[in-house]
Amino acid sequence: xxxxxQISLGKIVxxxxxxxxxxxxxxxxxRFESGDPSFDIHQDIKIAIEKALKENKTHYIPNNGIPELxxxxxxKLNNENGLTKISDKHISVTNGAxxxxxxxxxxxxxxxxxxxxxxxxxxxxxxxARLAGAITIGVELRxxxxxxxxxxxxxSKITSKTKAIFxxxxxxxxxxxxxxxxxxxxxxxxxxxNLWLISDEAYEHVLYDGGKHISIGSLIPDYDKMISVYSFxxxxxxxxxxxxxxxxxxxxxxxxxxxxxxCTVNGINSIAQWGALAALTTPPEWILEMNxxxxxxxxxxxxxxxxxxxxxxxxxxxxxxxxxxxxxxxxPNHLSEEMAKIGLGNAPGDCFxxxxxxxxxxxxxxxxxxxxxxxxxxPLQEFLKNFK
Numbered sequence: 001x002x003x004x005x006q007i008s009l010g011k012i013v014x015x016x017x018x019x020x021x022x023x024x025x026x027x028x029x030x031r032f033e034s035g036d037p038s039f040d041i042h043q044d045i046k047i048a049i050e051k052a053l054k055e056n057k058t059h060y061i062p063n064n065g066i067p068e069l070x071x072x073x074x075x076k077l078n079n080e081n082g083l084t085k086i087s088d089k090h091i092s093v094t095n096g097a098x099x100x101x102x103x104x105x106x107x108x109x110x111x112x113x114x115x116x117x118x119x120x121x122x123x124x125x126x127x128x129a130r131l132a133g134a135i136t137i138g139v140e141l142r143x144x145x146x147x148x149x150x151x152x153x154x155x156s157k158i159t160s161k162t163k164a165i166f167x168x169x170x171x172x173x174x175x176x177x178x179x180x181x182x183x184x185x186x187x188x189x190x191x192x193x194n195l196w197l198i199s200d201e202a203y204e205h206v207l208y209d210g211g212k213h214i215s216i217g218s219l220i221p222d223y224d225k226m227i228s229v230y231s232f233x234x235x236x237x238x239x240x241x242x243x244x245x246x247x248x249x250x251x252x253x254x255x256x257x258x259x260x261x262x263c264t265v266n267g268i269n270s271i272a273q274w275g276a277l278a279a280l281t282t283p284p285e286w287i288l289e290m291n292x293x294x295x296x297x298x299x300x301x302x303x304x305x306x307x308x309x310x311x312x313x314x315x316x317x318x319x320x321x322x323x324x325x326x327x328x329x330x331x332p333n334h335l336s337e338e339m340a341k342i343g344l345g346n347a348p349g350d351c352f353x354x355x356x357x358x359x360x361x362x363x364x365x366x367x368x369x370x371x372x373x374x375x376x377x378x379p380l381q382e383f384l385k386n387f388k
Contacts (some may be wrong), residue, residue: 007127011351015142019345030376032367033345035172036321037237038369041275045236048278052271063261065245069277075281077247082218083228086247092257093268097123097202097231097244104227104246104340105132107256108196118149120352120361125200134163140355143325146175151185165189167216168282170203173352173363175316176322178197179181186250187220196225203319205287206233208295223254224250234286236279241272255313280377294320295368297373304377308384310335311362320367326360336362336388344380
């Protein structure tokens with residue numbers, strides 16, 4: 001059997017396509033299934049892209065990214081994330097963070113290696129590891145722990161075959177943030193067992209209510225098995241422009257990355273990279289305003305979910321998802337299908353993993369427009385009121 005035959009297309013993608021088909025047929029749809037920021041890119045990004053086009057910057061560029069962007073990313077990671085050992089030579093620009101994870105796994109994994117993941121976890125983060133030949137090992141995130149990825153639970157899963165620990169904080173789908181003391185324990189665990197540590201920090205800027213992001217790499221700057229992955233999709237609403245990056249000081253890993261980039265994409269879209277360079281200097285007030293809107297949308301949904309017990313939400317301080325525990329005795333997939341029938345997008349828990357707490361849950365996204373949230377909370381309340 002071909003390895004791809006064992007990989008899912010992604011249940012969220014299937015749900016999205018059904019909703020879009022219904023929308024094309026005239027049905028009112030509320031896009032609560034999607035993690036695509038509703039905001040337009042900043043005007044400075046548009047200007048930079050237009051300028052690059054006018055200057056005909058449309059030819060082959062360096063395999064690992066234009067020097068200007070890599071230099072700016074290195075400064076950003078040094079000053080903002082505390083990755084003080086990272087220089088431009090340690091950075092590879094990728095076709096979004098999903099492509100970055102694909103590259104990471106292909107460069108690390110030998111057939112049968114084990115990688116430890118939080119469960120629940122964004123589907124493609126896990127599927128890309130399987131595509132590389134890894135065996136994925138889930139660590140259940142429990143509501144009683146605030147869905148925190150705990151080092152003691154990770155350690156219980158380590159075997160002689162473990163190659164890496166994967167961490168995603170802020171976390172998709174729960175919006176939980178791993179606190180500093182737990183990050184330190186996870187970092188020490190990786191060093192103790194000589195494991196690679198892969199940190200997906202796509203939601204690093206999507207924070208509110210005092211939520212604070214700490215890059216785990218800043219706690220172990222000299223550990224060269226530390227790989228940090230970043231995205232322009234969430235922070236800068238550039239999801240369609242497909243820009244991400246990998247940062248790692250390990251020379252062998254970077255040599256492999258260069259080969260894989262050369263054999264797959266041979267350089268990421270040049271125009272988009274000039275836009276990404278401009279994104280790094282956009283006013284912080286712009287990101288703050290987006291976060292204020294996310295908080296407003298979250299609170300509208302929380303208000304709509306108050307007073308019922310079918311969906312019990314975890315209150316996030318980051319990302320743009322409500323992870324909701326589904327009442328015992330109700331099949332989350334049936335609930336999901338019934339919601340979708342009336343145009344309420346969602347993603348059932350089995351999109352994200354196999355643990356008990358994951359399977360009895362549903363994710364509701366609030367990355368769509370504030371207007372769509374305002375219009376959708378009424379139908380959501382009515383649905384929950386009448387659901388049998």
